[in-house]
Amino acid sequence: MEGDIAQLGQFIGAGLAAIGSGASAIGVGHVAGNFLAGALRNPSAAAGQTATLFIGIAFAEALGIFSFLVALLLMFAV
């Protein structure tokens, strides 16, 4: 058996951190889907809200990137 318990924990932790990326994907989809639902109800107001859409997506996405970063740190930096 090669490796040690620390490496095992490192890999398991990186895999668990990857769940966060999927969770943030759900969040981004939620933002975009709700925007589309609203935009189809009132298409004339949709154009003015694209900036808000991107800000919302960016905030949701940033948390997924954080978890990806944790996974990378566990794999390569620890």
Place this chain on the structure above:
Amino acid sequence: MSGEAETHGEDALAATGADAAAAHGADAAHSANSGLQIHPMDQFVVHPLFGDGPIHWYTPTNVTLWMAIAVLLIALMMVVGTRGRAIVPSRFQSIAELAYGFVRKMVEDVAGKDALPFFPYIMTLFMFIVFANFLGLVPMSFTTTAHIAVTAMLALAVFLTVTIVGFVKNGTKFLGLFWVSSAPLPLRPILAIIELISYFVRPVSHSIRLGGNMMAGHAVIKVFAGFAGVLGVGAVAPIAAITAIYGLEILVAFIQAYVFTILTCVYLKDALHPSH
């Protein structure tokens, strides 16, 4: 005698086998460490342009080279684009006018008319990030914005600018940003703590969003390139996947620059009008 030799030989063989197994194990551990043949993180290694010496703050590296290329290209595009000032714009002039109008409208819409003195700064940020992102997509190039060191300086500059502008324009009223006057009184101290934390996390999320997105996209492309390398000539699926992800990355390169700029505008609006 011969039996002894045989056992001896067997022993030696076993020893060699064990050695080989150990060596193989070490190799496997190494390859488990490095993952693929083409390491997806190798593309982000900063190395000096000349020689192998240590990197000081003044050493020309591949990061500084590609940042300089980005700045040169922006200067070239803007100088060539605005030289003619024709009524019917040339191609370069159209691009320059498009970029100018896009950022100016964004600043006006999001941060308001009184944020227009900061338009040159925001335009500089946007152009630099867009060019750095797109230059990173050129094969064999280097993505400067994938480094958190680069994006952290950009975000820190925005954070300091916004904080100083907030205090200069509004004085102590800027602290009203943290005192949510529309909330019930007992809740306000708690909300103030939350607002304070979220204010100081801003530069962190601002920089990691851009750097992480760029790094993740390029690492994914390299991972698929590793699959293609393993499969050799018949690697149709990985190459198709790389093509698709590359298209996505072009979109991401623009959207992340847009998001970085628009968040700068939002922070600037908070600094100019801190009332909740």
